[in-house]
Amino acid sequence: MPCCMRLVDSSFLKIGSLLLAGLLAPGALAAETTREEQVRAELERQLRAMVPESPAEVQLLFEGFKAEDGYRLVESDFLLDGEPLAVPSIEELNAPGVHRLAVMKVEPGEHTLVSRVTYTNGSWSLFSESNGFLWKITASVGFQTQRGLRVAVKASPRVVPNAPDPRLKLKLTHAVTVEMLSPPQDEPAVAVKVDAGTPPVKPAPDAGAPVKVVQPATPPDAGVKPSAIVSVTPPVERTPVPTGRLRLQVTSKKPTSAVAFVRGSGEPLKLVLPRSKPHDVPLSAGAYTVDLIADGFLAQTRQVELSAGADASLAFALVPAPKAAKAAKVLEDHVELPQPLGFEEMKPVPTKTTLSGLELVVDLLVRDPKARLRVEGHTDGREVPAPARQGLSDARARAVADLLIRAGVAPSRVEAVGVGDRSPKAPNLIPRGREMNRRVELVLLRP
Numbered sequence: 001m002p003c004c005m006r007l008v009d010s011s012f013l014k015i016g017s018l019l020l021a022g023l024l025a026p027g028a029l030a031a032e033t034t035r036e037e038q039v040r041a042e043l044e045r046q047l048r049a050m051v052p053e054s055p056a057e058v059q060l061l062f063e064g065f066k067a068e069d070g071y072r073l074v075e076s077d078f079l080l081d082g083e084p085l086a087v088p089s090i091e092e093l094n095a096p097g098v099h100r101l102a103v104m105k106v107e108p109g110e111h112t113l114v115s116r117v118t119y120t121n122g123s124w125s126l127f128s129e130s131n132g133f134l135w136k137i138t139a140s141v142g143f144q145t146q147r148g149l150r151v152a153v154k155a156s157p158r159v160v161p162n163a164p165d166p167r168l169k170l171k172l173t174h175a176v177t178v179e180m181l182s183p184p185q186d187e188p189a190v191a192v193k194v195d196a197g198t199p200p201v202k203p204a205p206d207a208g209a210p211v212k213v214v215q216p217a218t219p220p221d222a223g224v225k226p227s228a229i230v231s232v233t234p235p236v237e238r239t240p241v242p243t244g245r246l247r248l249q250v251t252s253k254k255p256t257s258a259v260a261f262v263r264g265s266g267e268p269l270k271l272v273l274p275r276s277k278p279h280d281v282p283l284s285a286g287a288y289t290v291d292l293i294a295d296g297f298l299a300q301t302r303q304v305e306l307s308a309g310a311d312a313s314l315a316f317a318l319v320p321a322p323k324a325a326k327a328a329k330v331l332e333d334h335v336e337l338p339q340p341l342g343f344e345e346m347k348p349v350p351t352k353t354t355l356s357g358l359e360l361v362v363d364l365l366v367r368d369p370k371a372r373l374r375v376e377g378h379t380d381g382r383e384v385p386a387p388a389r390q391g392l393s394d395a396r397a398r399a400v401a402d403l404l405i406r407a408g409v410a411p412s413r414v415e416a417v418g419v420g421d422r423s424p425k426a427p428n429l430i431p432r433g434r435e436m437n438r439r440v441e442l443v444l445l446r447p
């Protein structure tokens with residue numbers, strides 16, 4: 001009996017070895033599958049040559065604060081891979097809800113979005129701890145794109161209720177979502193049929209109906225005739241975005257010409273403007289800063305938002321520069337005005353007789369475009385009760401900063417902070433000393 005068992009076992013082993021050798025032999029069983037794969041690979045290669053791959057798409061979004069949150073956007077700047085984007089106006093982005101910044105086709109790969117926003121507290125209050133603050137927030141996010149996918153990146157400001165410092169009360173976050181691109185419903189798809197054994201047929205002239213194009217293939221084995229149906233979306237013709245027009249005009253009592261520097265979307269422009277003759281500049285939509293410099297006159301600056309296809313105008317009335325004795329001076333980064341800005345007791349706004357000094361401050365900032373200004377507000381030791389002095393000093397700093405912004409200075413270049421009565425300039429015992437302590441100090445910040 002054991003001998004019989006050994007004979008049976010050896011027979012089964014021989015049969016199993018023969019079957020295994022047959023399966024592993026070249027051209028056995030798997031040969032048909034190999035030919036089909038070769039044909040399909042050839043068809044895919046031909047289809048890729050016929051139909052270009054769709055690029056990746058990026059959709060950039062921004063979510064505005066709700067009206068009850070009490071925050072107002074004063075400046076925004078968005079850069080994709082280091083290139084600035086032309087985005088909607090500040091008024092549009094201030095509205096609650098999600099706003100579309102841009103939709104564009106990009107190359108597959110790694111990309112980076114940098115978002116910079118500046119907020120102020122829209123609900124003004126003299127005694128608010130955040131009165132006069134400018135929240136300047138910068139955040140960035142990296143994401144990857146692939147062909148046939150749409151990547152949506154949404155920038156959202158958020159309130160941090162329990163922030164230990166008012167300066168940390170706002171933050172900016174990004175959310176990234178990905179979805180597949182689908183052909184638009186109102187665009188007909190072109191059906192392309194690939195058949196290995198039929199001659200080519202020209203597409204029908206009627207472009208409104210699907211077109212069947214038969215493309216020959218050269219398979220390695222004529223016995224295999226696979227076919228495939230591929231839907232191809234025709235390229236969409238993009239309507240060119242109309243440019244806007246910015247009209248610049250300079251007026252002066254003396255014959256002179258001025259140089260305007262226009263910065264914003266695209267390369268900076270340098271223009272020589274004749275006196276009293278308008279000059280039109282074609283520009284794409286976006287936010288722009290226009291600096292004007294003329295020999296013997298105070299420099300000026302303006303901010304302008306230009307919509308697509310719209311016109312805007314800026315007029316500059318040149319003001320003669322004062323003599324050296326009456327010019328503003330910078331001593332250890334502090335701007336010294338020939339007549340300091342003065343304040344009456346318990347008043348947050350400078351007296352009208354001292355406001356002319358602000359033109360000198362604007363001149364300094366225009367001629368030093370990389371510098372920023374910090375406005376520090378102060379009070380005397382008696383004009384208001386001690387708990388209210390911080391709020392009053394904040395209001396004074398904010399009032400001066402707002403006057404500079406109205407004069408054309410970009411909000412991102414001015415910050416306001418209150419010091420209260422903690423840094424007196426003179427003794428508070430006499431009226432003259434208290435008058436000197438009711439002030440703002442202008443600190444020039446250089447990179």
